[in-house]
Amino acid sequence: MTRKRRRLYFVLLGLLGLGAGAALVLTAFQDNIVFFYSPKDIAEKPVCEQRCRIGGLVAGGSLVKEGQNISFDLTDAAATVSVKYVGILPDLFREGQGVVAEGRMNNGAFIASNVLAKHDENYMPPEVAKALKDSGHWKEGEAPPAGMNNN
Amino acid sequence: MHKFANPTQFMRIANAIYPWVAGICVLLFAAAIPIALMFSPPDYQQGETVRIMYIHVSSAWLMMMIYGIIAANSAMFLIWRHPMANLVARASAPMGAVFCALALITGMLWGQPMWGTFWVWDARLTSTLILFFLYIGYIALADAFEDSERGDKAAAILALVGSVNVPIIHFSVEWWNTLHQPSIIKASKEGVDSSVHSSILLPLFLMMGAFTMFYFALLVLRLRSELLAAKIRNARLSQIAGHSAAQPAE
Numbered sequence: 001m002t003r004k005r006r007r008l009y010f011v012l013l014g015l016l017g018l019g020a021g022a023a024l025v026l027t028a029f030q031d032n033i034v035f036f037y038s039p040k041d042i043a044e045k046p047v048c049e050q051r052c053r054i055g056g057l058v059a060g061g062s063l064v065k066e067g068q069n070i071s072f073d074l075t076d077a078a079a080t081v082s083v084k085y086v087g088i089l090p091d092l093f094r095e096g097q098g099v100v101a102e103g104r105m106n107n108g109a110f111i112a113s114n115v116l117a118k119h120d121e122n123y124m125p126p127e128v129a130k131a132l133k134d135s136g137h138w139k140e141g142e143a144p145p146a147g148m149n150n151n
Numbered sequence: 152m153h154k155f156a157n158p159t160q161f162m163r164i165a166n167a168i169y170p171w172v173a174g175i176c177v178l179l180f181a182a183a184i185p186i187a188l189m190f191s192p193p194d195y196q197q198g199e200t201v202r203i204m205y206i207h208v209s210s211a212w213l214m215m216m217i218y219g220i221i222a223a224n225s226a227m228f229l230i231w232r233h234p235m236a237n238l239v240a241r242a243s244a245p246m247g248a249v250f251c252a253l254a255l256i257t258g259m260l261w262g263q264p265m266w267g268t269f270w271v272w273d274a275r276l277t278s279t280l281i282l283f284f285l286y287i288g289y290i291a292l293a294d295a296f297e298d299s300e301r302g303d304k305a306a307a308i309l310a311l312v313g314s315v316n317v318p319i320i321h322f323s324v325e326w327w328n329t330l331h332q333p334s335i336i337k338a339s340k341e342g343v344d345s346s347v348h349s350s351i352l353l354p355l356f357l358m359m360g361a362f363t364m365f366y367f368a369l370l371v372l373r374l375r376s377e378l379l380a381a382k383i384r385n386a387r388l389s390q391i392a393g394h395s396a397a398q399p400a401e
Contacts, residue, residue: 007230015311022315026326033327035273055328090267092196100330116266121332123201124348125192 036100043079048105054081055100055118063095074101074110085112092117156233158378169371176364183357191354203261205355208335209362210253214282215317217247217366221289222314225307237303240310241293242373246366248286255279266330274323275331278316285313 026033036055042048054074062073062082070085072095083101093099098118103111124132155161187205194201221243227236258276259269270276293306324333336352337344345352 004231011226011230011311015314018312018315022319026319030327033274035271035327035329038328090265092265114267116268116271116330118330119196119265119332121335121346123194123197123204123335123346123351125350126195127192128348128350129195 038076038078039074039081040076040078042081042105042110046105048110051102051104053100053102054083054110055098056081058093058095058097058099060095074099081110082108083110083112083115085115087113087115089115090117092119153231153233156227156231156235158235158238161235162374162378165371165374169368172364172371173368176361176368179357179361179364183354183361187354187358192350194351197265200261200264201351203257205358207254207257207261208355209358210250210257211279212359213362213366214247214251214254214279214286215320216363217243217250218282218285218310218314218317221247221310222317225310228303229307229311237307238374238377239370240307241303242370242377243366244286244290244293246369246373248283248290250362250366251279251283251286255283271330273329273331274327275320275329278320278323281316282313282320285309285316289313 036053037047039054039056042054048054056074056076059073059075059080062071064071068086068088070087070089072083072085074081074083083103085101085103093115098120100116100118101110101112102114102116105111155164183205188202191202193199221240224236224240224243227233228240258279262271263269289306289309292309293302296302296305321334323329324331335345335347336355347355
């Protein structure tokens with residue numbers, strides 16, 4: 001075996017070991033890497049007794065604003081959590097939109113100290129969004145129809 | 152492939168394609184900047200803020216591609232000791248660091264109005280910040296030794312170790328739930344699959360092409376000056392050697 005061969009195998013083996021190590025570490029820390037829990041996670045185990053974040057869609061018709069006092073339901077289709085918040089909402093916040101709330105559970109409700117809007121991967125001009133909605137192909141909060149780019 | 156390890160051979164080809172790369176880069180920028188920043192439509196949710204995305208995604212694409220190039224060249228340097236591979240990696244690192252910083256900064260400027268925060272420690276943002284530190288670490292380590300060959304080797308090993316981060320950045324938005332949105336351009340069996348309307352996707356492709364050509368054009372210029380610097384160094388060294396050899400005769 002030449003020295004070049006040996007170095008090649010050494011590098012390949014090193015990368016393989018490194019990749020396996022990284023995969024193991026990331027799997028082990030799975031729970032710490034997720035940015036937010038879903039309402040379903042919270043219904044199943046008491047993960048939010050201390051501070052945490054929950055993410056989901058703002059349930060339609062659940063948003064109540066009284067000045068800066070805001071309450072809404074956060075849902076992931078499997079479970080729903082009611083959220084209370086005092087403060088200013090980001091621009092993208094609306095019913096049907098994905099949001100992440102930071103705070104803690106208190107008597108069955110989530111008291112949020114901060115609310116972030118999550119943006120999805122759908123980009124289109126306003127006219128296209130309007131045309132899709134008018135023709136009934138798409139509702140806000142859902143994934144746009146496949147083949148959108150062929151329209 | 153091995154014959155391009157010879158700097159003369161490599162630069163002969165690099166110099167031949169340079170005018171083309173530079174020309175295409177200028178043309179693409181001339182088209183992409185007005186189309187992306189002025190004439191393309193606003194987004195239905197983000198409004199005009201979507202224009203940050205053209206710079207953000209193009210920078211993020213380059214920071215990933217350049218790191219891949221550095222890692223591949225570092226491996227070639229470590230295995231076959233090709234000096235040209237080492238030079239390509241070293242010349243690319245500062246450019247990668249700049250594009251990584253640009254991706255981070257444009258992302259923060261977009262995040263404040265859209266998410267409601269400049270920064271969160273989610274998997275995508277954190278792994279990108281680590282990539283930035285890897286670039287900085289690579290540049291620092293490469294020049295940290297008196298003996299530049301030791302610096303070459305240490306930096307190449309760091310680049311290879313850091314390469315595990317590249318797939319982590321790419322897949323972070325799929326493996327974990329993050330605040331950052333999933334990829335907007337995905338490779339699929341039918342080619343490229345995207346949830347972006349063509350009136351926004353086309354300017355993005357123009358901009359990404361312009362950025363990519365810009366990197367390659369700059370790389371050739373940097374390689375030229377690196378090789379010239381090496382020549383000057385060698386000339387100085389032989390001059391000093393000539394002097395000290397001449398001295399005992401006096």
